[in-house]
Amino acid sequence: MSDRLPGFSTLAVHAGAQPDPTTGARATPIYQTTSFVFNDADHAASLFGLQAFGNIYTRIGNPTNAVLEERVAALEGGTAALAVASGHAAQVVVLQQLLQPGDEFIAARKLYGGSINQFTHAFKSFGWNVVWADPDDIASFERAVTPRTKAIFIESIANPGGSITDIEAISTVARKAGVPLIVDNTLASPYLIRPIDHGADIVVHSLTKFLGGHGNSLGGIIVDAGTFDWSTGGKYPMLSEPRPEYHGIRLQETFGNFAFAIACRVLGLRDLGPALSPFNAFMILTGIETLPLRMQKHCDNAKAIAEYLAGHPAVASVSYAGLPNDKYNQLARKYAPRGAGAVFTFSLKGGYDAGVSLVSKLQLFSHLANVGDTRSLVIHPASTTHSQLDDAAKVKSGAGPDVVRLSIGIEDKEDLIADLEQALGA
Numbered sequence: 001m002s003d004r005l006p007g008f009s010t011l012a013v014h015a016g017a018q019p020d021p022t023t024g025a026r027a028t029p030i031y032q033t034t035s036f037v038f039n040d041a042d043h044a045a046s047l048f049g050l051q052a053f054g055n056i057y058t059r060i061g062n063p064t065n066a067v068l069e070e071r072v073a074a075l076e077g078g079t080a081a082l083a084v085a086s087g088h089a090a091q092v093v094v095l096q097q098l099l100q101p102g103d104e105f106i107a108a109r110k111l112y113g114g115s116i117n118q119f120t121h122a123f124k125s126f127g128w129n130v131v132w133a134d135p136d137d138i139a140s141f142e143r144a145v146t147p148r149t150k151a152i153f154i155e156s157i158a159n160p161g162g163s164i165t166d167i168e169a170i171s172t173v174a175r176k177a178g179v180p181l182i183v184d185n186t187l188a189s190p191y192l193i194r195p196i197d198h199g200a201d202i203v204v205h206s207l208t209k210f211l212g213g214h215g216n217s218l219g220g221i222i223v224d225a226g227t228f229d230w231s232t233g234g235k236y237p238m239l240s241e242p243r244p245e246y247h248g249i250r251l252q253e254t255f256g257n258f259a260f261a262i263a264c265r266v267l268g269l270r271d272l273g274p275a276l277s278p279f280n281a282f283m284i285l286t287g288i289e290t291l292p293l294r295m296q297k298h299c300d301n302a303k304a305i306a307e308y309l310a311g312h313p314a315v316a317s318v319s320y321a322g323l324p325n326d327k328y329n330q331l332a333r334k335y336a337p338r339g340a341g342a343v344f345t346f347s348l349k350g351g352y353d354a355g356v357s358l359v360s361k362l363q364l365f366s367h368l369a370n371v372g373d374t375r376s377l378v379i380h381p382a383s384t385t386h387s388q389l390d391d392a393a394k395v396k397s398g399a400g401p402d403v404v405r406l407s408i409g410i411e412d413k414e415d416l417i418a419d420l421e422q423a424l425g426a
């Protein structure tokens with residue numbers, strides 16, 4: 001073997017995987033089992049006491065899922081990762097390690113609609129209070145910091161308008177406040193942006209989207225950058241204080257720069273329970289092998305379609321950071337030089353009715369609530385994903401009544417443009 005460090009495409013195919021030691025199987029087997037036999041009583045006791053690494057029960061870990069975890073950690077440049085059942089489950093597990101009832105976290109206002117709902121309503125019932133800030137106004141994050149702030153949460157490329165977030169600027173605010181920066185990197189994938197390189201302490205994904213990439217399996221993942229010191233001032237007791245769940249062990253002291261990933265597994269996943277099925281882990285791993293190829297095609301198609309729409313007489317505006325005159329183009333050049341992603345919005349001169357009509361006339365585009373599929377997708381956020389928000393909040397989060405969101409797939413771009421042409425023109 002040469003000393004060369006493997007490149008991104010090589011890691012996407014190989015990281016974490018080896019031929020199966022007993023059968024020689026080259027593809028990662030699906031270890032479809034709930035539980036694993038112990039070598040002997042001492043082995044069992046040491047696994048339960050966190051003195052040894054190994055498999056116990058698939059709610060805590062599984063060898064197929066472990067390959068997925070190692071692969072995504074490698075692609076993101078983190079120390080370790082934990083796979084869970086969905087992107088939303090990843091968000092719950094992360095924040096449960098950081099917040100006590102009555103604590104706060106700051107979140108960018110431009111987020112996936114489901115995350116806005118989760119943060120506003122479900123998390124309130126846990127006593128976790130979200131404070132909103134504007135990702136286009138870095139000072140709004142500084143102003144939102146209080147002694148109870150425990151984390152900052154942003155998206156790298158933000159839903160629904162595909163805007164690019166200034167990760168480094170917000171990471172500076174997080175450092176100053178002494179709290180970790182969590183970046184939801186779902187829309188970018190590590191092929192376009194690696195948030196840890198820009199100061200993120202924790203990365204989360206909905207694997208359901210571009211990483212799995214084929215619209216067939218839900219999953220989520222948490223990547224620990226290994227950069228945050230959890231020991232300061234008893235602020236993060238799940239990590240720094242003796243844990244009664246494990247004979248008084250202190251996770252940071254014991255596990256160092258992957259303590260956060262361990263906390264998510266042994267305190268979060270073990271006790272909350274949103275385990276990823278090994279079958280889904282296998283599907284997502286297979287998807288990741290082609291991530292670099294797919295992502296480049298997604299981006300190239302998206303740019304061509306954004307350009308086409310920008311020149312169409314029925315279109316009022318296009319919000320795609322890959323267009324040279326877009327508000328986020330400078331940030332896109334800095335953070336996502338290979339392409340500005342494949343999810344973006346545009347607005348129609350005909351307003352709400354024109355949005356609803358377009359969605360019903362498209363044929364090749366599927367009208368559904370998902371992004372990051374090989375297939376091209378369309379939705380009208382104001383009447384669906386963002387319908388729970390009031391009108392002002394819809395506009396603020398980039399989902400006004402005239403806005404249509406596209407997730408561009410990997411079909412031939414000429415066919416996608418022809419479909420838009422018939423639907424816009426008819």
Ligand SMILES: *Cc1c(COP(=O)(O)O)cnc(C)c1O
Nearest residue numbers: 086087088112184186206208219
């Ligand atoms: C889909 C999505 C989520 C939630 O993920 P699920 O796998 O559906 O639970 C979170 N963030 C972003 C940006 C998403 O697109």
